[in-house]
Amino acid sequence: xxxxxADEITPRPAPFWxxxxxxxxxxxxxxxxxxxxxxxxxxxTDACGPDDCSSGLMTSLSVIYGTLSxxxxxxxxxxxxxxxxxxxxxxxxLRSWTAIAALLPPGLVLLLVFxxxxx
Numbered sequence: 001x002x003x004x005x006a007d008e009i010t011p012r013p014a015p016f017w018x019x020x021x022x023x024x025x026x027x028x029x030x031x032x033x034x035x036x037x038x039x040x041x042x043x044x045t046d047a048c049g050p051d052d053c054s055s056g057l058m059t060s061l062s063v064i065y066g067t068l069s070x071x072x073x074x075x076x077x078x079x080x081x082x083x084x085x086x087x088x089x090x091x092x093x094l095r096s097w098t099a100i101a102a103l104l105p106p107g108l109v110l111l112l113v114f115x116x117x118x119x
Contacts, residue, residue, distance in 0.1 A: 019092075020082040023099035027079065030106035031072075037113040038068045048119040056117040064112050071105025078102035 041064055045053050078101040085091045085098070 019096040019099035020079075023079060023082055023102050026103055027075070027106070030103065030110065031075075034106035034109040034113075035068065038064050038109045041113050041116065044116050044119060053119045054117060057119055060112050060116055064109055067105050067109050067112075071108070075102045075105045 041061060044057060044061065048054075048057075050058070078098045082095050082098040082102060085095045
């Protein structure tokens with residue numbers, strides 16, 4: 001029977017590119033969906049007209065359009081930071097967090113679109 005050493009039991013860290021690649025694949029799906037459904041969300045006011053709709057609906061639409069406008073800049077900055085951080089193990093946690101942060105704006109838009117209040 002062979003003995004095992006601590007080096008054989010300790011898991012290896014994920015390669016430096018794992019989190020940015022996962023973010024890239026998810027952003028390639030989430031941003032087009034967020035733009036499509038965010039653009040269609042204006043039709044939620046067709047039944048009541050923009051002047052007579054509930055304040056909850058109008059607030060949600062304002063947040064959706066604000067996130068589409070400014071969230072893209074935040075998402076792009078976090079995405080670039082995830083790829084640009086040094087390829088050392090001590091930066092892996094920050095690289096993962098910036099990759100997750102890049103996914104927040106399109107995720108927020110989709111969450112708001114699919115939970116729009118009634119007009």
